[in-house]
Amino acid sequence: MPHPATPLAHLSFPHLLPHIKTACSTCGLRELCLPVGLTPLEIESLDELVERRRSLKRGEYLHRNGAPFHALFAVRQGFFKTSVLHEDGREQVTGFQMSGELLGMDAISSERHTCDAVALEPAEVCEVPFAKLEEISRHIPTLMNHFHKIMSREIVRDHGVMLLLGSMSAEERLTAFLLNLSHRFSTRGGSSSAFQLRMTREDIGNYLGLKLETVSRAFSKLQADGLIKISNKHIEIRDPNGLRKIIGNEFTGR
Amino acid sequence: MPHPATPLAHLSFPHLLPHIKTACSTCGLRELCLPVGLTPLEIESLDELVERRRSLKRGEYLHRNGAPFHALFAVRQGFFKTSVLHEDGREQVTGFQMSGELLGMDAISSERHTCDAVALEPAEVCEVPFAKLEEISRHIPTLMNHFHKIMSREIVRDHGVMLLLGSMSAEERLTAFLLNLSHRFSTRGGSSSAFQLRMTREDIGNYLGLKLETVSRAFSKLQADGLIKISNKHIEIRDPNGLRKIIGNEFTGR
DNA sequence: CGCACTTTTGAACAGAATCAAGTTTTGTGG
């Protein structure tokens, strides 16, 4: 009997994601959770955690700014964009989320979502009712600690984006963005050197604090310098160390 | 008998901060905590939470990037700056923290601090050992939920800074910064229309993604427009609604 | 009181935004 989709394992062990599809269909959840030190009994209670799955088409909103909050969303499949809108229409993209990542933590404080989340490709999420998560985590300290680490990681990530927005040039920003995507795709079992962008140049610009033309020019520049190969949405990373050098990460590998 | 410094009340109710000095010395903690629905017994356990206080001189570091993490810090008194450093020396200030605010949540994920925190004026903090906080919050659901809201609020705040850095002009950034400070000072019982900046123009610039000269020019511009009066570090807000208008907050009061 | 730090202001410059045009890709309906 296949196991219900439990997203927490994914959240805990992004590096195991490549194996999750099989793991889930063969009830491998136990295996995934055991490293956190969960007992079989505790794992049982995790099963209650996921209320329901939800599938989204491309362009469909998972939630909008102001919507009441009752559950976090764990991305099982697909690619999301979250953004905050300024009244005059300016959009600041706050992040792109892929499988194994958690959405909605911003909503805990006010019990309302503070951003829009839209699927950039067909997607599937698990709803994790927050009250239930808090209740269960009371009885599973490792789970609670795990959740705290996930929220903390989000804060660290945001600080990284602040560094990027506050003190990097257009080329540096785009480079950092590509290296980040590359890393995240490879963590999920994809190639670190070739992947498909799911978002438009405008989305990238709204994330990096640049206009879409500037993003396009920066892509062209990186390609002209032989660091990447880009054709429309397909990216090929030709010289990762060259890219790292751009953002001051002088590590030349070995 | 004066009550030991318990920072959690401050964290929960920043609007009560003006009263906290007396509240603490007259053991008003109960009063402050009752609204969260804590029983006297629960409050007892809170007392164990604060390991020790720590005083810092101006310029002293509370922690540095990479330092091992074991406790959060609740600011009781004073003014802090947190920042991440890029290897080439560029500094991105991630925030300014004042009394009642919590420091160190970024460190939970890796169990190491990921930024520097320095006191900009003589300061006092309470150390809140994180393991202890997790343990106690297991038994006090409202406390746990409170903590989650505090972390979530930090994420929301960071998204606001991303919006600022990614899509606002120099003048808009500085304006948003001043309104934010004004609001936070007034929340703490200070004046919302006149206050002292604790940081240098360079610090402000490193927070807002601007050079110190640009910050200085933006101050001059706002003053020339009659919106503020500034002499060195002393700020006087002359036309708060005019300021709100700049950042698109067209609310003209009444 | 003096020296270091901070701030202001000016002038020249650079990087990204804006405006504009043309091209390619994608999605849709016939």
Next chain:
DNA sequence: CCACAAAACTTGATTCTGTTCAAAAGTGCG
């Protein structure tokens, strides 16, 4: 499956905002 319209992308020319470089004035701390 093709045709067509809409959306997305690229590239060029120009403009503008913020940076850089520079100098002078102000502030405060020992």
